[in-house]
Amino acid sequence: MGWADRLLARREAKPSPEDAELFDDAFLQRLELLQVVARRLFRGRQRAERKTRKVGSGLEFADHRQYSPGDDIRYLDWTVWIRLHHALIRLFEEDEDLPIRIVIDVSDSMRTKDGAKLRYAMQVGAALCYVGLANLDRVGITCASGRHHATLPAVRGKGRIFRVFEFLRAAERGGPTDIRAMCSRVSAESRQPGLTVVLSDFYDLDGAFEGLNMLRFRKHEPVAVQVLDPAEADPTGTGLRGDVQLVDVEGGPARDVTLSPRALRDYAEAHRRFCEHLEQSCRSRGIFLARAPLDVPFDDMVLRLFRQGGILR
């Protein structure tokens, strides 16, 4: 075996971040205590621990409505009939499950620096899946980019978490970032709208907000989690100076530039303005956007930031 083969073999032997264990048992135990709360009540096809306004076999009284032929007379309120001679049907709040869709951006922009951002996004996504499964919700997961798109159909039950892990490990990665196409396909696949959590860096100047807004348009409740590398957001402290050739990790022409401290400061300022604009746009449409910088420990992010966003309870 030549030196090139040995070098190649060494590269292949290097464990990828996605192959590492996403969670340990202690962390999973802590997540079991949380419940996923949706801001809206969604109708589910199976009983779960979340209430809907659908009249059903629930135990908690919700409202009355006029009787119409064909209604189950078992729900007729006889007390009202005896007193007022009005035929009213009793409505009950029925506990239903919530469809949750986790969308993870697997584009090349998420794979810089040994895929730190992608690993972070997968850990967060896997945590959400586990919490949803632990609360008897139906959880589906999608790994998508401008080139690949893979979806794990919605599953239920905590024991399915290992399928989620397998799916994440096996998902194809790479390609350009295309939030709009990704969200469009996710909404088309979902027969029932629900809580859709998109984990991405949203490095898509035009399509980031449009994709999230499309989900909202399709009755989903989109939640955006922007995974950020602080060094990428503010490169002034990285020592990056001088004449360099900037290469886009997602392809495209290289660009010769001279990086001065001022240029780095300008980039940091432009990045900050981009994030603020995306956040403001989401807020104007009622879309919750949370920033997940890599320097915040993963478990803190799940427990703290998601609680602030009202996703966990």
Next chain:
Amino acid sequence: MTFAGFTLAQLWPVFAAGAAAITLLYLLRMRRRQVVVPFAALWERVTRESESRRLWRKLRRLLSWLLQLLVLALVCLSLGDPRPEVWLRDPVSLAIVVDTSASMSGAAPDEPDTTRLDLARRRAEQEILGLGPADRAVVIGASEEIEVVAPLSGDPAGLVPGLARLETHYGEADLSRALALASHVVGERPGPRILVLTDGALDPAAIEALQACIDGPVQCEVARMGGPADNVAITAFAARRYPYARDKIEVLTEVENLGDTPVKVVLEVEADDAPVGRTTLWLEPGQQKREVLAQLDAARSRFVARLSRDDGGAGGDGPLGLPHDDEAYAVVPPLSPLDVVLVTDGTNLFLEAALLVLDDHVRLTGLSPSEAREGRRPELREADVVFYDVGAETLPDVLPAAHVVLFDPWRHPSSPSPITKKADVVRPFLTEQDRSHPALDHVVLKDVNIARGTTFEVVPGDQVLVRSLGEPIAVLREGEHATVVIGFDPRQSDMPMRAAFPMLVDNLLRYFEQREAGFVASVPLGAHRELSLADLGLPPDGVGRVEVSGPEGLSTTLPVERGRFRLRALRPGFYSVTAVDGPPAGSSVELAVNQASLHASDLHDRIEALELPEAAQASAAVEAAPLSQGPLWTLVMLVAAVLVAIEWASYHRRVTV
């Protein structure tokens, strides 16, 4: 500047090749470092704005290129091993003799508030900074004393600080000793050279020493720092008691305008800090005036004379040239009456009367000729002056150890007179007299009738006071004691009837008195003035040490050898001399020390008259070498290293890339 390594012709190709290589490297396109970014769209938006700064980046690369060429040029220069011309000449041993006499504190030409010594100091510094690596220099200050302010060294850092120790002193420059020292220091060393920095206001002895140095084997050059010569000085200042009224004093002050312009000055005299006289003097250039303050109270002992400029009440009190010759000091000699013995037969009452008039000044004792011949009277042994006026009587065989005045000593064939008789003269006429001699001051001997007399044989050293038709008839012989012989008997002349007789007696006594103790009341400045205790009025017997206190308040104890001691008086003022041991222990006398020297006060350049040869006139100082020692290429390489370090630091700080 000379290249001791590669020549200029050899260096140019090296520089050209290096410059071409550097230029080629700069022309080659630099392979840029690739940086993978996740958000290229945002980077493109940001870097699009910096395109306008591309011109500055190109200029920055141009500056970097020029910096590299500069480093290359410095390296090529160091290969040439550049050396200043001063390093390539033969080593020089330089002795800088700086005149620090009083005149060097005079004003410098065209530079206000600058003295001649400042110019000399500046020139000496230039000479020192121009020394080559193998050169050595020594700096000697020459005033009344000689001082080596910077020992022989080749390090300017050690020599230049020594120049600050140069300061003017009172008195003259003892160039003779200074040049001898300089010649001794550098004479045996390679490239000996003596540089004299002076204003040229030197006394004849210094001029002579300078001339000898120029004619000597060691190269001697003179750099002159002359300037305005305006100066008014007190050239003499003395106080004395009146011979006839010892309780009264007269003070003499001599003022001279040594400058080239007329000046009006005010002369003030103080006695014991009380003003006793003030006068205004108008002095033409070169004019000298004497002012006498008469009839002053003898109770005062210290006198100070001061000169100041009379500017019509404008209030200006600046010095008249040199400041320290505008002030002079004098003390009144102590009053000690002379012990005078008159040996007489009692028939010349005129002589007795002339002596008795001086009763406060003279303690007169009369003796008969027989008593004098026996010699047993103690007055004779203690007498200061003995008058022998014995008439027809004979003189004693041996004269006493005192000043002696003999009238008609060769009346008899045998005589103790040390001055021998030449001839007897009948009716001699007094035809010539030495009017300049103080013994005959104001004495007129014209038409004196004399019955008989004798003339004398004189020997070299005798002073003929009066002659009779060319033959000495009154003679003064100096010695340990003075002897005055007058070749006629006053009784046999009409001289006692004349006013000249008591005046002659008084003049003689005054002359003797001035030879005696107590008349040295003022001495000139000097490093070593030998003084006699007796001259100061202190009995010298048994005195082994004296304590001298100067105007600075410092006291020094000096040894006394045979009644004499050496006084080191370098500052004008009053000095106190106190006997430490011996019978007069504790006795104290005062002494005034004055500059009072025409040469020290004359600021004119006396060297001009020497017509110095061209070789003895110092040319301008050489330019200071950039480095006093060590090869210059090390400095060049140091500069190149600094430039490379700056380039390295700026590159790694991403400033020049």
